[in-house]
Amino acid sequence: MTARVANRRIRLLIALFAAVFAVALLRAGWLQAVRAQALGNMATSQHRETIEVPPHRGTIYDRLGVELAVGSRATTVYANPRQIRDPRAAAMAVEQTLGLNADKVYALLADRSRGFVYIERQADSGLAQALQDKHIQGLGFYDEERRDYPQKRIGASVLGYAGVDNKGLAGLELELDKTLTGTQGEKTIVKDPFGRTLQVVDSKPGSDGKNVYLTLDHSIQGQVERVLAETRERWMAKSASAIVMDPRTGGILAMANDPGYDSNKFSQVPQDRQRNRAVTDTYEPGSTFKIVTISGALESGIVTPSTKFTLPYEIQVADRKIHDAEPRGTQTMTTDQILSRSSNVGVVTIAQEVGEAGINDWIHRFGFGRPTGIDYPGESKGIVLPPEKWSGSTIGNVPIGQGIAVTPVQMIAAYGAIANRGVMIEPHLVERIGNGEAPQPVRRRVVTTKTADEVRHMLREVVEEGSGTAAQVPGYRIAGKTGTAAKPDGTGGYSTSAYVASFVGFVPAKHPRLVILVTVDEPRGAIWGGVVAAPAFAQIANFALQYLEIPPD
């Protein structure tokens, strides 16, 4: 080979290397100049991530600090069916760890038309970890907060519930949702290829939800629910409700409805059973409503406790005949006796003295016809006939608690006013929020102390000698009133078989610490408030007095 040929080959090789180098240089320049932004963004997206830091939902406590609703960490399990290699094996693994039905899970995992399916929302973290440890491709896990109700049935209709998204859907969980839900935080991290955090670039702090302290006492609540369940079973009733309130503060110590439900299983319970009937439902109160007319007449000076009336068994009011519950001859009764013996004729006679306008005024002064303002959603204002719609016979109905519909919470607020020496205090369930001070409830004088004391004395006689003797608690003086009201039959008249039996009273009679109301809807076997509801009152009062160590007067 001549030197000329060798030189030519060397120059060719150098040119080739130079060309390759030039291409590489151009490529590098293109990547670093033209594609720099796009590639930089790709790299950032791979090693930077913005994570949402969900807030912890506030806990709901009873008045003693016992948890009624608490958040606990759970793990949601999901799957991408397109990445599941062996759906049957994966379904079996899910059944073994999470306890779900393998066939149902297999149906989800085998559906490759979907890229995301939930296997179980808010599963137990320990069980989910066991599944995660099996490293099944296609299964994913993330932490969520689950709302637990450790007391299960206790206070269920009051607490309500939060759904799978940790949002309040009913009851106090709904009413206080903004307070209980905090604000979400955020942090941007730089992570390595293994997902480990190398640096926190930016963070926006969130805040957890506030804790709420209720006036409810879980022990009294549990006892009330037990008594209601026994009462409903004993009298084969449709439902029963009860409220226990401290008349000095308006704080509700217990608010129960039966049948109840387990808050942890709210999705399996019909909506009808979830209602807090004590606040949302109305009933015709019957004789328990008589304190409105009597209090109004005393306060207006129209009667005194010893004013005498000559009362026949039956009187005519417009087109209606009003009579007492028990047949009797014409008798003379004082105002005192009219209430303690629950004389319909006596109350209507006094009501006629007060007048339609006066009765209507007193109905509203005792808070009927409008919400009490209790901190619970969906409160009913009841049904009160406006004065312009009163007929001639209305004065014969309403004063004895028919032709008017009230809620249990309205009724207990009214009796609370009598118990609290004439001052009505707005009933409430929330004692305080977080470490804040307890708000002062609204107070309003309804009648004078003198009138309240006089009515209280009359109500004592109901329990000591009248229709409410079954409400007695040994060692204590109790003041209260029975109620037995026929339910409307839907055709403008009243049923002869469906009644609401009730008893509302307070104890100790001289310095009341508890006001208790019990209503029983459609009892069978007996319909009288004194027979059906009064014994339940006595059981609840007996427990609460001992539990709270309230001595007799």
Added chain:
Amino acid sequence: MIVAALLAGIVALNVAVLRLNMRVDQLDNQRDELVTKRENIQSQLSATAAAGRIEELATKALHLGVPASTTYLELKHRRP
């Protein structure tokens, strides 16, 4: 030499910071796990201490009776 040493120092510092960040992240995760455990225990404690559960155990398992009544004694203050 000095520049090389300074560069090595900067690298070492950055590595130390990265290690600390990873440790902080681990501790964050541990804290979250402990918070989870504490919440779960709190929830179990509430359920265990539920008045209804205790009453049921007392009456059905231990055969204890519910007191029928309470008697109050009022003691008069006696002067010494």
